Amino acid sequence: MRHDQPELIDALASEYVLGTLRGAARRRFERWRADNWHIATRVHTWEGRLMPLALGLPPVTPGADVWRAIEARISAADGSRSAPLRRPVMRALAAALVLCVIAAGGFFAWRLNAPPLQPVAMIKAAQGADVWSIEIDAHGAQLRAVALAGAAPRPGHSFELWALSAKTGGAPVSLGVLPTSGQLERTLDASQQTALAHALKIAVTLEPPGGSASGKPTGPVLFVVDLKKSA
């Protein structure tokens, strides 16, 4: 594009902001804008000029799920950005540091600072003994499963937890494999959070080791229990 044609640049910027510059022309203009401060300035000017048209619309309140999904997505994005360490030396140092922290009991200090989780379901054996307590945090983003009695699946199998969500058309959404002893805590992704937020019940099935590979339950349903919803 010739930069000595201010009228043409301004006309393109105005049609770009208006939204009538489409297709290949729009993409080409976006490339020019990214490379050229002068073009970007014209775009900003037109955005400021025309935006009052959109600011006059009556606000529409988003559904409650929207914010929860945003939180989950930025957690996931921030986590994945800090995770990869490119240099092997740095990776080794990081691994050593993690071991030291665990050895020093840092894990327990972290647990004390973690947001409180509330029990939302108790999974009981047929005889009435408590087998797992399922707990989630106030945002429905963190899930902890605590094995209370010895829960040993048949050899070569795992227990898998599912949210029975009305939102996904009744299709169960996996919440992960359950521990057979101790406890297991995990951060739920956006789809798991949405499913859990809309679920009235959770279920446990018997699956291959590590859980169902297909994302759908394949084994027998062992337990279905109600979720306690907070007021």
Add this chain to the structure above:
Amino acid sequence: MTESAANPLDAELEKLIGACAARDRGALRQLYDLMAGQMLACMLRIVKRRALAEEALQDVFVSVWQRAAQFKGARGSARVWLMSIARHRAIDVLRSERADLYREAQIEELPELASDTTGDWSSSGRSAAELARCFAELSREQRRGIELAFVNGYSHADIARATGEPLGTIKSWIRRGLASLRQCLES
């Protein structure tokens, strides 16, 4: 603080965007509380379907979180910056979902012109008052074309279909309307 932050809402939004750049999630929540409703209204008019608009709104706030540090050097008000990200995202979604939208939401009725029916958009600050003044100088057809494109995300062809006018006429209305606006706003 930019010149436009003389508006208290813009000043507050600028402060919150700065806090987002410093990774303060509470600030993002406050931004959301202040702007999500207005952004969703704008996006919903363009993409027409609520589920799509809400999903695109998620994209916008994730993008704001990631790009907050870039706002410092951006020109214009915080509100315009946020709304622009929302509009461009909505237009991108519309582009990718276009065929489906045509099947589901036929353009049969022309929405009323905000500039004919309400004064809302012209009562929110100096730039809005200037736009209202210059908008009033355009022909009704030019105003209709510009509003349908900007507020409803209509293409030239959509507007031609909605008004029954030839495509060339629509392009001409819009081109001349924008040129007149520019002349008026810069005078």
